[in-house]
Amino acid sequence: xxxxxVKTKLSFAALVAALLVVAVALSACGxxxxxxxxxxxxxxxxxxVLKNTVRTIQVPADEAKRYSVKRSTILCEKHRRLTEQxxxxxxxxxxxxxxxxxxxxxxxxxxxxxxxxxxxxxRVIRSGKTPAPxxxxxxxPTSNPSSGGSSGGGSSGGGNSSxxxxxxxPSASLSGYVPDSIPGFTARPILAEDFSLTRExxxxxxxxxxxxxxxxxxxxxxxxAASADSRARMSYGQDGETIKIGSRTVWIGTDGRNTAGVIVxxxxxxxxMEMAVTSRDPAGIKADLRSAATSVLE
Amino acid sequence: MAxxxxxxxxxxxxxxxxxxxxxxxxxxxxxxxxxVLILGVIAGEGTTRPNGAAVALGVGLGIAGLxxxxxxxxxxxxxxxxxxxxxxxxxTAVWALPVAAAASFRRQGRPTWxxxxxxxxxxxxxxxxxxxxxxPSSFSPLVKFPVLEAWLMAAGVLWxxxxxxxxxVRTVRPATLLLPAALSAAAxxxxxxxxxxxxxxxxxxxxxxxxxxxxxxxxxxxWIAWTWIAQQRGEMKGVAPLIVPAVLLSLFALTExxxxxxxxxxxLVLPAAGAxxxxxxxxxxxxxxxxxxxxxxxxxxxxxxxxxxxxxxxAVGAVALVTSRLSAVVTGELADGSPYYAAWKYIGAxxxxxxxxxxxxxxxxxxxLTPAARRTLILWALAGAIALVAYLPLADxxxxxxxxxxxxxxxxxxGTAYAQLRLRPLVSWPERAAVxxxxxxxxxxxxxxxxxxxKEGFFAEPHA
Numbered sequence: 001x002x003x004x005x006v007k008t009k010l011s012f013a014a015l016v017a018a019l020l021v022v023a024v025a026l027s028a029c030g031x032x033x034x035x036x037x038x039x040x041x042x043x044x045x046x047x048x049v050l051k052n053t054v055r056t057i058q059v060p061a062d063e064a065k066r067y068s069v070k071r072s073t074i075l076c077e078k079h080r081r082l083t084e085q086x087x088x089x090x091x092x093x094x095x096x097x098x099x100x101x102x103x104x105x106x107x108x109x110x111x112x113x114x115x116x117x118x119x120x121x122x123r124v125i126r127s128g129k130t131p132a133p134x135x136x137x138x139x140x141p142t143s144n145p146s147s148g149g150s151s152g153g154g155s156s157g158g159g160n161s162s163x164x165x166x167x168x169x170p171s172a173s174l175s176g177y178v179p180d181s182i183p184g185f186t187a188r189p190i191l192a193e194d195f196s197l198t199r200e201x202x203x204x205x206x207x208x209x210x211x212x213x214x215x216x217x218x219x220x221x222x223x224x225a226a227s228a229d230s231r232a233r234m235s236y237g238q239d240g241e242t243i244k245i246g247s248r249t250v251w252i253g254t255d256g257r258n259t260a261g262v263i264v265x266x267x268x269x270x271x272x273m274e275m276a277v278t279s280r281d282p283a284g285i286k287a288d289l290r291s292a293a294t295s296v297l298e
Numbered sequence: 299m300a301x302x303x304x305x306x307x308x309x310x311x312x313x314x315x316x317x318x319x320x321x322x323x324x325x326x327x328x329x330x331x332x333x334v335l336i337l338g339v340i341a342g343e344g345t346t347r348p349n350g351a352a353v354a355l356g357v358g359l360g361i362a363g364l365x366x367x368x369x370x371x372x373x374x375x376x377x378x379x380x381x382x383x384x385x386x387x388x389x390t391a392v393w394a395l396p397v398a399a400a401a402s403f404r405r406q407g408r409p410t411w412x413x414x415x416x417x418x419x420x421x422x423x424x425x426x427x428x429x430x431x432x433x434p435s436s437f438s439p440l441v442k443f444p445v446l447e448a449w450l451m452a453a454g455v456l457w458x459x460x461x462x463x464x465x466x467v468r469t470v471r472p473a474t475l476l477l478p479a480a481l482s483a484a485a486x487x488x489x490x491x492x493x494x495x496x497x498x499x500x501x502x503x504x505x506x507x508x509x510x511x512x513x514x515x516x517x518x519x520x521w522i523a524w525t526w527i528a529q530q531r532g533e534m535k536g537v538a539p540l541i542v543p544a545v546l547l548s549l550f551a552l553t554e555x556x557x558x559x560x561x562x563x564x565x566l567v568l569p570a571a572g573a574x575x576x577x578x579x580x581x582x583x584x585x586x587x588x589x590x591x592x593x594x595x596x597x598x599x600x601x602x603x604x605x606x607x608x609x610x611x612x613a614v615g616a617v618a619l620v621t622s623r624l625s626a627v628v629t630g631e632l633a634d635g636s637p638y639y640a641a642w643k644y645i646g647a648x649x650x651x652x653x654x655x656x657x658x659x660x661x662x663x664x665x666x667l668t669p670a671a672r673r674t675l676i677l678w679a680l681a682g683a684i685a686l687v688a689y690l691p692l693a694d695x696x697x698x699x700x701x702x703x704x705x706x707x708x709x710x711x712x713g714t715a716y717a718q719l720r721l722r723p724l725v726s727w728p729e730r731a732a733v734x735x736x737x738x739x740x741x742x743x744x745x746x747x748x749x750x751x752x753k754e755g756f757f758a759e760p761h762a
Contacts (some may be wrong), residue, residue, distance in 0.1 A: 024647070033642065034703070035641075060704055068636040068637065215715055
């Protein structure tokens, strides 16, 4: 009886040990099938997707590193023509030739009613006034948008010293959150996604500030933005408070260490301004960030 | 011992970046040896005349079990790589395994099945606590730095062997071995640092004198505690103090969070609390118990039924280990700026919930196979019920977030605006069934067992 009991115990032990070994081996070495996205997505600088071959495929885990989505941005034929006409219209406005300008702008809005300031300028012309020429945009007579691709939407490579094109399309409305200049910082190129813009700012002087990063994202509706707002507040929950900057009510807080964040929600847009510093002084970070956020929002 | 190990881990973390490994090891072991010497003198141990064999054994133990253990830990522990949670896991909780394994080879004080189950459950609890430190960036054992972590485990084997040798020489007083062991560790530490550690870092040692002394003192207390436990109480009582530091340091981090800015952030409090309960359950279950009452037994029919039920729970637990448990989606950017997306499923063996199902079922089976007093069975039933509650917040904890097959440039940005790892729990009925079944089984075992006949004196729990 005793021998039988010992045998039973040993059998159980062997079974359990075998199961544990198999499970440890599985968790340590097991490699699942992984769904990855691959293909190419080509955008026009005006936001339209020109080519999208992105698909999700299942691959062995070992091969998962090899796949990614290649993204490029070009100026499509249609927008190249519209840009030319728009440039000509702005030239006409500079010359004071509103008739020619109206004709060109009307031609533009027939194809794309929301193209730059075309509709607005036509309305001004038709009200009997002369609109101010749009000289600040990449499509203006003083600017010459390149048709070369720029991965990530922000690089100005290729030896071209002209500034990178401003984001257009769905995320263009977010550009107010990522201004070209913030006092005390040098702006880096904008990283444009379909519905978000991100921009890094490096401090101009050697200070305790490491960098400032602003991300503005367009959500599908206000509820989704509110949810993102709540999640973001958790990241900056230390010393958090609601403050007024200009007319906006924003959240400012820190992660308790060396990063502070300002969270701005307006409708379905959430903008997060994150500042990293070398010191561990949450209160000090907040003051620095508040000053930078004020210059952006006001 | 648990407090000493916890304090030593924290202090060593601070010092690693400031003093070169061999010199730090030397400084720590010298201070620890001084602590051992002072306490030995206070306790009057210096008045006994040690015999030559004991001194020789002590010297050998000091070099292999004390200095080399410490040197392996210090030289293979970096503050950032591996992360703190992995370092703590591989320098405390994992060491419980070789300690229990070494104890298994002894005739006296050999761990029972129930104690073994306790060790495994405790290890799971410790892993699950640490997996909730700084998630998702921190805890991924044997993924990022497998070789470094293997060395830390090797240090654990030396630590266990030190205890195993001591447990076999019970006739010699602990101090008779520890004094020469500590002094030889200090001597070899100093010599190795002088020979291979480069110039003496006078400035660094002076600047960090308080930290070095504190680290050495805590190490000295850990040595004294481990020596005394292993020799006087058996190595199995040294398992719980290895599991508990994860709980202690999490509590410490939690209190720090209230006042200062250091410590792991974020510490996911609820899952870590659940894991802490499991770790403490495992630590307590690994502790040897006495059977003064005599073993309580269920009726034969009840035992057969419970045995079949326990085996079924283990089988279902095994299924839970291979069942899909978490859905993972990684999004981020590669170095060239191109977007990256990958989705896959974690199986139960990669999560705390899956392992809890399996190990809880194993614990139930082990409890059934190990005779115990009714009071012990009632405590296990109570622990089973509490563990059932602890399972709820703990279950969805991934036991690793990094993999070897995803691009490192994406994984290193986890938790930032540039890369995200999103995990969504998937329902695993085998896991729930095994956990619930095991808890019910433990309660039923306590309820159906008749009290044993009270015996006089102390009886250790029968060996497996």
